[in-house]
Amino acid sequence: xxxxxxxxxxxxxxxxxxxxxxxxxxxxxxxxxxxxxxxxxxxxxxxxxxxxxxxxxxxxxxxxxxxxxxxxxxxxxxxxxxxxxxxxxxxxxxxxxxxxxxxxxxxxxxxxxxxxxxxxxxxxxxxxxxxxxxxxxxxxxxxxxxxxxxxxxxxxxxxxxxxxxxxxxxxxxxxxxxxxxxxxxxxxxxxxxxxxxxxxxxxxxxxxxxxxxxxxxxxxxxxxxxxxxxxxxxxxxxxxxxxxxxxxxxxxxxxxxxxxxxxxxxxxxxxxxxxxx
Amino acid sequence: xxxxxxxxxxxxxxxxxxxxxxxxxxxxxxxxxxxxxxxxxxxxxxxxxxxxxxxxxxxxxxxxxxxxxxxxxxxxxxxxxxxxxxxxxxxxxxxxxxxxxxxxxxxxxxxxxxxxxxxxxxxxxxxxxxxxxxxxxxxxxxxxxxxxxxxxxxxxxxxxxxxxxxxxxxxxxxxxxxxxxxxxxxxxxxxxxxxxxxxxxxxxxxxxxxxxxxxxxxxxxxxxxxxxxxxxxxxxxxxxxxxxxxxxxxxxxxxxxxxxxxxxxxxxxxxxxxxxxxxxxxxxxxxxxxxxxxxxxxxxxxxxxxxxxxxxxxxxxxxxxxxxxxxxxxxxxxxxxx
Numbered sequence: 001x002x003x004x005x006x007x008x009x010x011x012x013x014x015x016x017x018x019x020x021x022x023x024x025x026x027x028x029x030x031x032x033x034x035x036x037x038x039x040x041x042x043x044x045x046x047x048x049x050x051x052x053x054x055x056x057x058x059x060x061x062x063x064x065x066x067x068x069x070x071x072x073x074x075x076x077x078x079x080x081x082x083x084x085x086x087x088x089x090x091x092x093x094x095x096x097x098x099x100x101x102x103x104x105x106x107x108x109x110x111x112x113x114x115x116x117x118x119x120x121x122x123x124x125x126x127x128x129x130x131x132x133x134x135x136x137x138x139x140x141x142x143x144x145x146x147x148x149x150x151x152x153x154x155x156x157x158x159x160x161x162x163x164x165x166x167x168x169x170x171x172x173x174x175x176x177x178x179x180x181x182x183x184x185x186x187x188x189x190x191x192x193x194x195x196x197x198x199x200x201x202x203x204x205x206x207x208x209x210x211x212x213x214x215x216x217x218x219x220x221x222x223x224x225x226x227x228x229x230x231x232x233x234x235x236x237x238x239x240x241x242x243x244x245x246x247x248x249x250x251x252x253x254x255x256x257x258x259x260x261x262x263x264x265x266x267x268x269x270x271x272x273x274x275x276x277x
Numbered sequence: 278x279x280x281x282x283x284x285x286x287x288x289x290x291x292x293x294x295x296x297x298x299x300x301x302x303x304x305x306x307x308x309x310x311x312x313x314x315x316x317x318x319x320x321x322x323x324x325x326x327x328x329x330x331x332x333x334x335x336x337x338x339x340x341x342x343x344x345x346x347x348x349x350x351x352x353x354x355x356x357x358x359x360x361x362x363x364x365x366x367x368x369x370x371x372x373x374x375x376x377x378x379x380x381x382x383x384x385x386x387x388x389x390x391x392x393x394x395x396x397x398x399x400x401x402x403x404x405x406x407x408x409x410x411x412x413x414x415x416x417x418x419x420x421x422x423x424x425x426x427x428x429x430x431x432x433x434x435x436x437x438x439x440x441x442x443x444x445x446x447x448x449x450x451x452x453x454x455x456x457x458x459x460x461x462x463x464x465x466x467x468x469x470x471x472x473x474x475x476x477x478x479x480x481x482x483x484x485x486x487x488x489x490x491x492x493x494x495x496x497x498x499x500x501x502x503x504x505x506x507x508x509x510x511x512x513x514x515x516x517x518x519x520x521x522x523x524x525x526x527x528x529x530x531x532x533x534x535x536x537x538x539x540x541x542x543x544x545x546x547x548x549x550x551x552x553x554x555x556x557x558x559x560x561x562x563x564x565x566x567x568x569x570x571x572x573x574x575x576x577x578x579x580x581x582x583x584x585x586x587x588x589x590x591x592x593x594x595x596x597x598x599x600x601x602x603x604x605x606x607x608x609x610x611x612x613x614x615x
Contacts, residue, residue: 011292012504040515043508126292128418143381176597177327178293205560211553218548224561227539230595231560237597260566 002031004111004159005197005276006122008130009171010181014202016043018171018256018272019123020265025273026119027053034110034117037125038103038133044123047265055117057110061099064106100136101149104156112159127170127185134160134168135192160194167197167276172245172253174201174238179245186249198275199251201242203258208235279529279587280307280611283498285401285491286414286528289520290502291512295533297324298598298607299502299591300416301350305601305608307412308346315349315404318416319397325352325416330600336400343605349410351400358396366480372473381470393418398488405491428523498528503578505535505571510578517582529587532575536593538568 007019023035034055037044041058048054111120124130137156144150160166168189172182182199189196212232219225242253254275259267279286280303288300297318304316315338318325326334329341329350336358338351360377367373376382397415404413491497499520503513513530520527542561548554579588591610598604 011294012509013293016508042512046508046511126418173293176599177324180327181324206556208556209552211551212556215548215551215553215557219545221540221544224540224544226595227537227564228557228560230593231557231564233596258563260563260570 002118002165004107004120004122004166006124006130006134006166006168007171008124008127008168008185009200009202010173010178011126013171013173013178014264015125015171016047016123017265017268018169018200018202019044019121020047021269021272022276023048023054023119023121024051024265024269025277026121027051028269031118032116033119033121036107036110036120036122038122038129039125042123042125047263059103059106061103064102065098068102068105097132097136097139100133101140101153101156104133104137104160105152108156108159111165124168127181131185131188134189134194138192163195166195168194169197169200169276171200171202173203174205174242175234176237176241179241183245183248186251199245199249199253200256200272200275201238201253202256204255205231205235205238205258207239208232279303279498279500280310280312280412283528284405284412284496285498286412287492287497287499287525288414288416288502289499289516291509291516294502294504294509295591296502297416298328298604299500299531299533300414301325301328302604302607303500303611304348304350304412304414305343305346305604306611307414308343308348309608309612311346312412313348313410314412314414315351315410316414316416317351317353317397317400317404319353319393319400319418325350328598328604338404341601343601343608345605351404353393353397353400355393355396358399362396362399363477366477372477375473376470376477379470379473382474399484401491402484402487405487493524497526499525500528501530503530503532505532505574505578507574510574510581513578514581527586529589530578530582531589531591532578533591534593535575535590536564536567536571538572539564541565 005019005022007015007022009015019035023033026033033053034057035044035048037056037058039058039060045056045058048056107120107122110117124133137153137160140153141150141157144153160168170182170185170189172178179201186196186199216225216228216232219228242255246252254271256268256271261267286300286303288296288303290296300316300318304314307314316325317338318334326332331339334350334352336351336354338349340347341350359382363373363376367376401413401415404410501513501517501520503509517527517530539561542558545554545558545561548557575588575590582588589610591607594603594606598607
């Protein structure tokens with residue numbers, strides 16, 4: 001097991017859970033595993049706390065940029081003078097795209113350049129946010145005609161397209177809007193020619209067997225029938241939605257059951273592992 | 278409390294909690310009470326159009342009729358907003374053309390991350406000034422970026438103020454390093470961009486300060502939207518802390534999609550033991566587990582928030598919401614909190 005995994009999806013669908021499940025599996029198989037959150041520490045750090053075999057880090061753009069300047073542009077002793085300049089602070093805070101570019105660069109650094117990790121898992125968060133990161137290397141490769149930023153951006157863009165080493169997984173819950181967002185995200189990843197991985201359908205209900213509608217119709221108490229009709233309706237939305245998205249994309253979604261216990265990442269790890277290895 | 282008093286309501290929350298549907302419902306509830314409301318979404322995932330059952334929404338806004346009024350729904354189109362901003366405020370057509378043709382500007386206005394927040398500020402100012410609306414409901418992007426919008430005016434302010442103050446004069450040795458880093462043509466593009474944009478900088482600075490005033494003075498309220506899950510609760514409380522630090526007034530917390538407790542599965546005891554009935558029994562049992570877990574999380578949430586913050590709960594619907602009439606049902610929840 002070796003590779004760089006990104007996990008994204010509509011907010012709240014469980015990207016951290018899936019990222020944690022991949023990290024737990026990788027570590028259990030003896031891989032040197034690094035789990036990264038983009039931005040502020042959140043769900044992934046909380047879920048993996050206590051897993052001694054997994055290193056957790058949080059990549060934040062502004063800090064990644066300062067690090068980059070120190071090491072790559074070889075500003076040396078000047079780096080302090082530059083990073084403490086009020087203009088630098090204002091520019092890094094305000095310059096669009098720079099932080100995202102640097103965060104991706106730092107991930108490549110950890111995965112490719114340092115020979116410390118077999119598996120790197122990135123919880124890239126909500127799809128809008130994740131796509132801003134994933135499309136930045138190609139955008140910067142285009143925007144800068146030469147020089148170091150262009151070369152950096154180009155190698156980062158090439159890595160994100162390398163299907164042998166990278167997989168960008170998309171997660172949805174089996175509801176209309178998360179599934180549609182997943183389909184759009186996969187569409188955007190394909191349009192950018194990035195290394196698209198698995199589509200996970202998280203929190204799936206058991207599909208209803210035939211005869212459920214008749215059984216509900218026989219129930220006379222409306223207080224019992226109403227919640228059952230709702231459960232039936234959500235299950236129907238799940239089956240219709242999954243079928244539509246699978247048809248549209250030409251992929252089979254990996255179905256993950258809804259876990260009502262304490263540690264969903266650990267419970268889902270075996271199924272997730274089978275899909276990503 | 279919520280919809281009668283304010284001129285700007287900012288909906289903030291972690292991902293997947295239903296910010297967009299709640300934002301649209303607030304606008305619908307306000308419209309029903311006679312306010313001229315506009316809901317503006319800067320969510321790049323374009324959920325507002327979907328929640329309204331539409332294919333798309335124009336950035337200048339589109340009137341949506343409800344059974345008890347009408348409101349405007351608008352979706353930020355970053356590229357179009359940048360272009361419109363340049364056209365409106367460029368001191369001459371020549372400067373507008375120079376910007377339009379500048380490769381750095383073209384990239385900035387289309388594919389650079391963060392470009393959206395800047396234009397969201399411009400759009401909020403525009404709706405605040407057009408005289409046709411007295412309430413703006415703003416739907417922000419999820420999670421990590423939710424508060425970028427709040428901080429964007431301050432960031433622009435700092436960038437432009439330092440630039441106007443002459444701090445942009447880059448020392449020559451640094452310029453040489455930068456040229457080696459970015460390539461000479463790009464550096465040239467960036468320099469011409471700033472030259473042309475300089476004419477617009479003061480406009481942008483005034484806008485940023487106006488947006489900051491809108492956000493921090495009286496008429497603005499922030500609504501935190503959450504779901505009854507432990508992880509969301511933790512992140513929402515962290516957001517509340519960060520909002521306090523940014524001096525953003527929190528008006529209410531909305532807990533969305535709360536499961537109601539159904540009767541227990543003994544209600545199905547008289548039924549034959551078929552696969553269908555077993556599925557229904559499991560469904561009831563699961564729904565009871567979900568309802569109990571929700572109640573537990575909400576109780577903890579209430580304790581953590583303290584008595585000073587209004588907490589509104591919205592029940593889980595029986596199906597996906599994707600039409601105006603679905604949102605009207607949701608809007609009725611807010612009528613009691615007007």
